Amino acid sequence: MIKHILGAAVIFLGLSACQNHTQIVSNEQLIGTWHVDVVLDTPTVNNSPANLTFAPNGELTGNNSCNQFFGRYAQQGNLLQLAPSGTTMKACVDSLMTQETELMQAISLVQQVDFSKGKLNLLSINGDTLLVLTKQS
Numbered sequence: 001m002i003k004h005i006l007g008a009a010v011i012f013l014g015l016s017a018c019q020n021h022t023q024i025v026s027n028e029q030l031i032g033t034w035h036v037d038v039v040l041d042t043p044t045v046n047n048s049p050a051n052l053t054f055a056p057n058g059e060l061t062g063n064n065s066c067n068q069f070f071g072r073y074a075q076q077g078n079l080l081q082l083a084p085s086g087t088t089m090k091a092c093v094d095s096l097m098t099q100e101t102e103l104m105q106a107i108s109l110v111q112q113v114d115f116s117k118g119k120l121n122l123l124s125i126n127g128d129t130l131l132v133l134t135k136q137s
Helices: 002-018 094-109
Strands: 032-039 051-054 059-063 068-076 079-087 112-116 119-123 129-135
Touching: 032 094, 059 079, 079 094, 079 112, 094 129
Parallel strands: none
Antiparallel strands: 032 051, 032 129, 051 059, 059 068, 068 079, 112 119, 119 129
């Protein structure tokens, strides 16, 4: 009997160790300016100015690699929606313009947020990583 209980305990602990424990991201953790490190699985261009700033009042601002943008965001636990509503319209080098297009596409798909290993991960509804961000000091 003890062998069965011990065996069940080992299996339970093994399975629970394999589970992905998502940390709930608080509004306080989200607030601030975040540098964009990765867009749609592609590292950003070296010295890219791409960033997102989350204000306590729900305002979203940032640089989408070439232009400034602004809008709103809504967070409830690990659910997050970003709603950019305007942007400047200057031209930049092709690599930044391409990155800008991909960043804005990724922003429109964000539905979830996850914080792990010091990075803020913005995810699709399916849990696919769209953007990886690092907090700026």
